[in-house]
Amino acid sequence: MRLLSVLIGCALSAAAASNDTLLIRGADVYPVTAAEQKGVSILIQDGKIAAIGPKVAAPKGVRVVEAKGLRVYPGIMDSATQLGLSEISGVRETVDTGELGEFMPQLRAIASVNSDSEHFGVARVNGVTSAIAYPAGAAGGGRSGAPRQYISGQAALIHTAGWTWEDMAIRPSVALWMRFPTVGRGGRGGAVPDYIAEMLGETGAAGTYTEMLRTYREELSKLSDFFEQARRYQKARAAGAPGFVRDLKYEAMLPALEGKLPVVISAEMPRAIHDAIEFAEKQNIKIVILGPVELGNTGAELKKNNIPLILGKVLALPNTEDDPYDQAFTLPVEAYKAGVKFAFGTFENQFVRNLPYEAAAAVAFGLPQEEALKAITINPAEIWGVAGEMGSIEPGKVADLMVTTGDPLEIQTEVKHVYVRGREIELANKQTRLYERYSNRQ
Numbered sequence: 001m002r003l004l005s006v007l008i009g010c011a012l013s014a015a016a017a018s019n020d021t022l023l024i025r026g027a028d029v030y031p032v033t034a035a036e037q038k039g040v041s042i043l044i045q046d047g048k049i050a051a052i053g054p055k056v057a058a059p060k061g062v063r064v065v066e067a068k069g070l071r072v073y074p075g076i077m078d079s080a081t082q083l084g085l086s087e088i089s090g091v092r093e094t095v096d097t098g099e100l101g102e103f104m105p106q107l108r109a110i111a112s113v114n115s116d117s118e119h120f121g122v123a124r125v126n127g128v129t130s131a132i133a134y135p136a137g138a139a140g141g142g143r144s145g146a147p148r149q150y151i152s153g154q155a156a157l158i159h160t161a162g163w164t165w166e167d168m169a170i171r172p173s174v175a176l177w178m179r180f181p182t183v184g185r186g187g188r189g190g191a192v193p194d195y196i197a198e199m200l201g202e203t204g205a206a207g208t209y210t211e212m213l214r215t216y217r218e219e220l221s222k223l224s225d226f227f228e229q230a231r232r233y234q235k236a237r238a239a240g241a242p243g244f245v246r247d248l249k250y251e252a253m254l255p256a257l258e259g260k261l262p263v264v265i266s267a268e269m270p271r272a273i274h275d276a277i278e279f280a281e282k283q284n285i286k287i288v289i290l291g292p293v294e295l296g297n298t299g300a301e302l303k304k305n306n307i308p309l310i311l312g313k314v315l316a317l318p319n320t321e322d323d324p325y326d327q328a329f330t331l332p333v334e335a336y337k338a339g340v341k342f343a344f345g346t347f348e349n350q351f352v353r354n355l356p357y358e359a360a361a362a363v364a365f366g367l368p369q370e371e372a373l374k375a376i377t378i379n380p381a382e383i384w385g386v387a388g389e390m391g392s393i394e395p396g397k398v399a400d401l402m403v404t405t406g407d408p409l410e411i412q413t414e415v416k417h418v419y420v421r422g423r424e425i426e427l428a429n430k431q432t433r434l435y436e437r438y439s440n441r442q
Contacts, residue, residue, distance in 0.1 A: 080345025273291025
């Protein structure tokens with residue numbers, strides 16, 4: 001009996017000394033979903049938040065992090081990145097963002113995530129602890145000769161730290177990524193950028209409005225046909241039809257058809273947003289609108305249908321030369337006033353670290369500060385279905401945290417500590433290593 005007690009005691013001591021069990025003491029805690037708490041402690045055990053309060057004490061052997069005068073916030077989540085999928089955009093061998101093919105729902109971005117990417121370290125230094133890695137797919141069209149891609153695959157929700165992609169995965173498949181047809185070219189979030197379109201000879205190549213409209217209807221018909229084929233497959237599978245043959249493309253569509261997996265649809269302009277909503281109603285699927293640059297009169301429609309938005313860069317130029325100069329700056333507050341839930345995404349790798357400053361720019365143009373903070377913490381957690389696990393500081397949630405000297409939306413704030421699943425992550429990357437190397441130069 002005594003031996004058993006000794007063994008249990010040793011086990012508890014080992015657990016207490018582990019890297020994901022610690023006490024952050026005396027900090028000002030900003031839970032996001034509740035009022036801030038001054039001078040309290042957070043006990044983290046087995047990678048989760050065990051307790052928060054002024055009288056929380058550290059069990060024997062637990063590491064204590066003194067945080068008096070510092071703040072604790074939930075880790076930041078970027079809702080649209082190529083993290084782990086693209087290292088150097090100009091070097092093809094380092095880019096694995098998609099495959100050719102019109103409909104590729106079976107492709108999983110998670111399987112291509114490179115856990116050793118230098119971009120993860122840069123993002124972590126500024127408090128980004130999780131992100132959506134999405135398959136951008138192939139542009140197609142133009143002079144490339146390749147067909148346009150409608151469904152590029154399944155996006156993954158990942159931590160920004162881990163030994164392997166399996167270790168980093170929060171939700172290996174969190175959404176189906178889709179490019180919705182538009183009259184003319186689309187925009188941010190999977191469509192062809194203007195400079196690439198010019199290289200491919202697409203600028204002005206769409207022809208008259210009548211021709212563009214015909215192309216749009218043909219593409220929409222092709223997309224609708226694919227969904228119809230997937231539903232036929234679903235029915236044949238459920239009925240155990242004779243001669244049924246399993247098809248990976250249609251198998252990947254089943255969670256979306258059953259409402260278990262949202263479909264992310266890129267739509268820039270009000271007409272495209274309206275058409276996407278209409279398509280979702282017809283197909284009876286859950287959708288998320290990606291990269292809008294103008295809401296127009298669709299705000300009420302989005303709210304009525306409980307459809308969230310993933311907004312792109314706030315620090316961006318207007319969509320066209322005739323648009324207001326502050327079009328991108330005021331879009332978040334416009335969505336907020338319409339009662340539409342939204343989150344921010346950077347749509348790239350090298351500037352993921354700037355996500356809090358994109359949110360801060362929206363504050364300068366009318367968005368309440370607390371809403372900007374929610375748009376990079378609890379809002380994306382709710383949109384991607386993980387709010388019960390992360391996105392705020394509450395007992396029982398995963399300890400994805402950052403300890404800062406001030407408001408993370410302010411550029412002068414320094415991130416002192418970052419925790420992913422309760423484990424402290426070294427705040428180092430290529431830039432900090434170069435800084436230290438040359439600072440110590442004799």
